[in-house]
Amino acid sequence: MARNTINSLSSADLGVKKTNKWAEAKRQPFLLISSALLLIYGIIFYYVPVLGWITAFQDYKPAKGFLKSQWVGFAKFQKLFENKTFYLAFRNTLAMGVINLVFHFVTAIAFALILNEVRVMFAKKFVQTISYMPHFLSWIIVTAIVRDILASDGIVNEFLMNVCGNKMPIDFFAVKGYFWWIVAFANVWKETGWNAIIYLAAITAIDPSLYEAADMDGASRFQKVWYITLPSLRPTIMILLLINIGNVLNAGFELQYILGNDVISDVSKILDVFILDWGISQFDFSLGTAAGIFKSVIALILVCLGNWTAKRTGDERLF
Numbered sequence: 001m002a003r004n005t006i007n008s009l010s011s012a013d014l015g016v017k018k019t020n021k022w023a024e025a026k027r028q029p030f031l032l033i034s035s036a037l038l039l040i041y042g043i044i045f046y047y048v049p050v051l052g053w054i055t056a057f058q059d060y061k062p063a064k065g066f067l068k069s070q071w072v073g074f075a076k077f078q079k080l081f082e083n084k085t086f087y088l089a090f091r092n093t094l095a096m097g098v099i100n101l102v103f104h105f106v107t108a109i110a111f112a113l114i115l116n117e118v119r120v121m122f123a124k125k126f127v128q129t130i131s132y133m134p135h136f137l138s139w140i141i142v143t144a145i146v147r148d149i150l151a152s153d154g155i156v157n158e159f160l161m162n163v164c165g166n167k168m169p170i171d172f173f174a175v176k177g178y179f180w181w182i183v184a185f186a187n188v189w190k191e192t193g194w195n196a197i198i199y200l201a202a203i204t205a206i207d208p209s210l211y212e213a214a215d216m217d218g219a220s221r222f223q224k225v226w227y228i229t230l231p232s233l234r235p236t237i238m239i240l241l242l243i244n245i246g247n248v249l250n251a252g253f254e255l256q257y258i259l260g261n262d263v264i265s266d267v268s269k270i271l272d273v274f275i276l277d278w279g280i281s282q283f284d285f286s287l288g289t290a291a292g293i294f295k296s297v298i299a300l301i302l303v304c305l306g307n308w309t310a311k312r313t314g315d316e317r318l319f
Contacts, residue, residue, distance in 0.1 A: 056289040076290040086291065089274040092180075092267055096256075097248035099184045105241065107192045109233070112199035113225055128200070131193025139190075139254035146186050147173075147259065173259060176267045183255050202236040203229060235316040242318050245306045246299040271295060 025032060056076055058069040080086055111131065118124040134142070150156055150172040157169035172178050206229065214224045253272045260268030271291060279288015303318070310317040 053289060053293055055286050056293055058286055060286045060289075062285070072286075076286045077294075080287060080290050080294070083278075085269070085278075086271075086274060088266065089269050089271045092256075093249050093251045093270040093272075096180055096183050096251040096270065099180055100187045100251060101244060101248055103184050103188050104191060104195055104244070105237070107188050108195035109199055109237065111192050112196040112203065113229060115196065116200060116203050116229070117221060117225070128193065128196075132197065133193070134190045135194035137190065139252070140258075142186055142190055143254055143258045146182065146255070150182065173261060174263050176264045179259070179264050179267045182259070183252065186255055187252070198240070199233060199236065202233055206232045238310055238316045239318070242303060242306045242310060246303040248302060249295045249298055 054066060055069070057071060057073060058066070059072050059075075060066075060069045115124060115128060115131075118127070148154055152169040152171060156172075157166075160166040161169065172182060210228050210232075211224055214228060219227070249271060251270055251272075253270070256268050256270050257273050257276070260273070275288040275291050278284055279286075279291065307317045307319060
């Protein structure tokens with residue numbers, strides 16, 4: 001008898017919950033429509049294009065299409081891995097991707113911590129606004145700015161000759177050792193302010209009583225940053241690191257393509273430029289697709305390894 005009563009109550013509760021959810025959904029039509037549009041957008045632009053991966057296993061000819069192109073299995077991947085230029089491009093992409101990842105995190109976190117310590121609100125808001133404005137510039141404009149700054153008659157060479165005593169201007173775009181750091185500098189200048197926004201938001205969520213307790217214990221500002229702010233930011237840092245580690249091989253395109261030249265091609269050519277040169281310029285679309293699949297597989301492996309490491313260390317993880 002009691003069991004039947006409990007089952008009846010449970011069924012009634014489930015029915016009420018389902019009714020409440022449906023009523024709540026009907027009260028938010030805009031949210032449902034927006035979610036549906038976002039879902040449709042994701043399917044069209046993120047999942048449907050994956051069907052194009054089939055070309056990596058064909059000798060794809062646009063005139064013949066998917067159905068009539070000859071199947072070649074893994075021949076394109078074999079050709080890709082036998083290409084020495086591919087390994088050079090992979091090395092450059094990985095190196096620039098890692099450098100960008102490290103500099104992005106270090107500079108964004110440091111900038112957020114420093115900006116949080118500014119007590120004059122007007123100055124704080126002004127600096128923050130100015131810092132994230134470069135994010136809205138296109139990479140073509142940023143490339144032009146970098147080229148002008150580092151030109152033989154640019155501001156950097158003017159400073160080196162007039163202040164540091166250099167007798168001749170430095171051709172920064174003809175020295176292989178400078179190129180990776182030029183790319184890193186451009187990325188830091190463009191994205192540091194924007195990347196710092198999420199850290200500033202996370203800092204505002206820290207319990208103020210922790211800082212009050214630290215003041216009572218006589219902690220300095222540096223000690224409060226080191227023992228309160230940074231540990232509180234750790235979950236945010238880990239999540240963003242896991243998200244961005246999959247983009248290590250997306251080291252850019254415009255900077256390397258426009259600023260690169262034959263003199264420094266050994267360090268400037270990346271996978272995206274390789275795909276352009278071999279997959280599009282030479283009409284070997286299948287080879288370009290194979291290189292794209294390789295990038296995606298490596299990104300997936302990196303994310304899974306990072307998530308596994310975070311799980312083993314007890315940090316925040318994606319899944």
